Amino acid sequence: MKALTPSLAVLAILATAPAYAVDWSKVPGKDITMLYPAQSSYEWVLTPADHSGGGKIREGKNCHECHIGEENTMGDLLVSGKKNEPTPIAGKPGSLKAVVKFAHDDKNLYVHLDFTPGIQPNAKMDTAFETKVTMILNDGGVAESNRFGCWAACHDDAQGMASGADGERTKYLLKTRAKVTRQGGGDALKSPDELAALKTAGYQLEYWQARLNPGAKAVAAAGTIFDKREELKNPAVTADATLADGTWSVTLARPLTAGAPYKDIVAGKTYTVGFAVHAGHTAHRFHYVSFERTMVLDSGTADFVAAK
Numbered sequence: 001m002k003a004l005t006p007s008l009a010v011l012a013i014l015a016t017a018p019a020y021a022v023d024w025s026k027v028p029g030k031d032i033t034m035l036y037p038a039q040s041s042y043e044w045v046l047t048p049a050d051h052s053g054g055g056k057i058r059e060g061k062n063c064h065e066c067h068i069g070e071e072n073t074m075g076d077l078l079v080s081g082k083k084n085e086p087t088p089i090a091g092k093p094g095s096l097k098a099v100v101k102f103a104h105d106d107k108n109l110y111v112h113l114d115f116t117p118g119i120q121p122n123a124k125m126d127t128a129f130e131t132k133v134t135m136i137l138n139d140g141g142v143a144e145s146n147r148f149g150c151w152a153a154c155h156d157d158a159q160g161m162a163s164g165a166d167g168e169r170t171k172y173l174l175k176t177r178a179k180v181t182r183q184g185g186g187d188a189l190k191s192p193d194e195l196a197a198l199k200t201a202g203y204q205l206e207y208w209q210a211r212l213n214p215g216a217k218a219v220a221a222a223g224t225i226f227d228k229r230e231e232l233k234n235p236a237v238t239a240d241a242t243l244a245d246g247t248w249s250v251t252l253a254r255p256l257t258a259g260a261p262y263k264d265i266v267a268g269k270t271y272t273v274g275f276a277v278h279a280g281h282t283a284h285r286f287h288y289v290s291f292e293r294t295m296v297l298d299s300g301t302a303d304f305v306a307a308k
């Protein structure tokens with residue numbers, strides 16, 4: 001009998017296979033519909049004269065309490081150009097549904113998304129990547145993101161937004177600004193001491209991203225949002241993706257403990273997560289976004305319980 005030596009091809013596969021394997025068919029998922037938000041900024045949603053929910057938000061209601069289940073109709077209205085959208089993309093669908101799953105092992109937290117972008121016009125904004133999948137993670141340190149998810153970072157004067165003019169201002173968190181108006185927080189920051197105190201108190205968001213092209217390996221990115229969105233060199237996040245029959249299956253992962261500026265992901269804490277997909281070569285605000293969801297490790301009350 002011939003000795004069992006693995007062929008070169010098998011060795012090559014072993015070498016490129018990820019060091020982890022979650023059997024996602026065994027993990028229960030939840031449907032999340034992401035809507036096209038147009039220029040509906042944090043400041044817009046909090047202003048009762050612009051958004052009838054604004055008053056109730058100030059009284060303590062959160063976005064998901066009014067809006068889960070309405071993402072399709074909201075997205076259709078906003079993408080059409082009839083509300084909050086001066087430059088609609090013709091033919092773009094108003095929403096996108098994903099099935100989202102979480103899991104963890106001793107080392108990593110994993111999030112898995114299956115979604116079908118459908119017929120997406122090519123917006124030619126991001127020529128390098130057709131599709132991008134992003135998760136914003138908040139460990140509870142950003143109170144406004146506990147309540148409003150991604151909207152905590154989405155301001156009226158960011159790039160492409162109503163008060164953003166031709167600027168390139170990225171996402172930021174409001175408490176980093178010296179003065180805040182209906183137009184956002186501008187560029188004047190609080191003092192270095194005040195900013196340092198905010199950081200020490202854990203006032204920072206993190207994002208994980210997979211950048212995708214059909215037939216190519218996913219490119220992972222990660223970063224933080226504080227006084228600006230800052231991409232990290234050598235991301236601790238990894239990304240895996242496949243495309244079959246028009247459906248993307250994307251897994252993002254990072255070590256539970258990855259060192260600063262990443263925060264440790266631990267059991268017993270409630271995390272707020274928000275998801276976004278840029279489809280059809282879009283960039284910046286021209287994405288689909290979810291309302292806020294909660295996630296815990298192992299056990300607890302949350303939209304997602306990441307089991308081992």
Ligand code: HEC
Nearest residue numbers: 040045050051052053056057061062063066074077148151
């Ligand atoms: C008390 C319920 C309530 C809450 C809480 C609420 N909204 Fe609304 N929202 C509404 C209603 C009602 C409308 C419909 C028209 C309007 O008043 O602007 C709306 C409209 C919108 C629209 C425009 C699309 C449309 O269908 O008109 C967006 C975007 C939106 N809300 C985002 C949010 C976000 C983000 C939050 C959380 C920060 C939020 N809303 C919280 C009630 C609410």
